[in-house]
Amino acid sequence: DVVMTQSPLSLPVTLGQPASISCKSSQSLVHSDGNTYFNWFQQRPGQSPRLLIYKVSNRDSGVPDRFSGSGSGTDFTLKISRVEAEDVGIYYCMQHTHGGTFGQGTTLEIK
Amino acid sequence: EVQLVDSGGGLVQPGGSLRLSCTASGFTFKSFWMTWVRQAPGKGPEWVAKINPDGSAIYHADSVKGRFTISRDNAKNSLFLQMNSLRVEDTAIYYCARAGGADYWGQGTPVTVSS
Numbered sequence: 001d002v003v004m005t006q007s008p009l010s011l012p013v014t015l016g017q018p019a020s021i022s023c024k025s026s027q028s029l030v031h032s033d034g035n036t037y038f039n040w041f042q043q044r045p046g047q048s049p050r051l052l053i054y055k056v057s058n059r060d061s062g063v064p065d066r067f068s069g070s071g072s073g074t075d076f077t078l079k080i081s082r083v084e085a086e087d088v089g090i091y092y093c094m095q096h097t098h099g100g101t102f103g104q105g106t107t108l109e110i111k
Numbered sequence: 112e113v114q115l116v117d118s119g120g121g122l123v124q125p126g127g128s129l130r131l132s133c134t135a136s137g138f139t140f141k142s143f144w145m146t147w148v149r150q151a152p153g154k155g156p157e158w159v160a161k162i163n164p165d166g167s168a169i170y171h172a173d174s175v176k177g178r179f180t181i182s183r184d185n186a187k188n189s190l191f192l193q194m195n196s197l198r199v200e201d202t203a204i205y206y207c208a209r210a211g212g213a214d215y216w217g218q219g220t221p222v223t224v225s226s
Contacts, residue, residue, distance in 0.1 A: 001173055039212050041156075048206060048216045049156055060214065092155055096211040099170045100146065100158030 002026050004093055004103035012111040019080040021106045023093035028073050030097070037097040040069055040078045043105075044089040052091075053078065085110060113137040113215045115207050120220030127197050127224070133190040133207030133217055141165075141185035144211040147192050149203035150219075157203070160192065161211050175201075197224045 003026040013019045029036045038056050041049040051060045053069035056076060066081040080087060088110060093103040119131040133145070147159040160171045160181035169181050180193045190207050204219040 037212060041213075043156075048219060049213075051212070051214045054212050054214065090155070094156075094158070094213070096146075096158075096161070096213075099172065100148075100161060100211070102148075102156050102158055105155040 002029075002095055002098045002101045004095060004101050006091075006093055006103040006106050009104065009106055011106055011108045013080075013083045013108060014111045015085065016082050019083050019087075019108060021078045021091055021093075021108075023071075023076045023078070023103050025074045025076075025095055025101075027098070029095050030073065035097075036072065037095060038071070038076055039094045039096070040067075041092045041094060042087075042089050043092065049092060080108075083108070083110070113209065115209065115215060115217035117205065117207055117217035117220040120205060120222045122223045122225065123197055124226050125197060125199055125224055128193070128195045129197065129222060131192040131194065131205055131207075131220055131222075135188045135190065135207075135209070138209065140188040143209055145181075145183060145190045146208045146211060146213050147181060147190075147205060148208055148213060148216075149201075149205045149222075151200075151203040154203075156206075159205070162190070194222070197222075199224050 005024045007022045040053040043049040057069045068079045090105045114136045116134045146161040150156045162169045162181045178196045182191045206219045207217045209215040
């Protein structure tokens with residue numbers, strides 16, 4: 001199985017400041033069709049995960065533009081340009097190029 | 112509006128079986144990959160299985176391979192997960208999700224494996 005490793009695991013951030021989460025895969029996520037099937041999810045307490053970013057850098061419908069995704073191959077990043085209170089939660093990366101795998105999660109909290 | 116309704120969970124003894132169902136509406140079910148994801152209490156989500164639109168390609172996580180089987184009935188807009196030889200560590204909320212990338216999720220159905 002592909003292993004997804006996130007860092008940091010805990011991310012305290014001051015309101016209005018930027019935040020960045022890294023996710024590294026144990027092998028390239030470029031599919032034979034040329035696409036990279038890599039997503040980011042947000043999970044708030046008591047809720048199911050919500051898709052934020054799909055195929056590395058595409059924001060899902062309704063996702064604020066302060067969220068952005070980048071990366072290629074095995075290294076990916078989620079950035080929040082200015083953290084708001086509603087962004088508190090756990091962020092997970094996920095690949096579905098090779099079956100499927102989630103990262104272990106990064107807990108974002110307000111400092 | 113996309114809706115996914117999960118059902119079939121419950122309490123089962125180790126070694127037992129359950130069949131989970133997911134009924135889809137609001138989109139053309141037969142055109143999408145479908146995925147099962149589970150989340151154990153206090154843990155992150157774990158990818159379980161996915162199936163292509165016509166059911167000819169299926170993938171399972173190593174942790175469930177040989178015990179769980181994903182399937183679908185496009186005529187009934189339904190996705191299934193047959194779970195056999197259940198273990199205590201299979202205890203989780205099970206979600207069906209649309210597409211390989213899980214863009215929409217059901218509400219989840221709880222599975223508890225305990226003696």
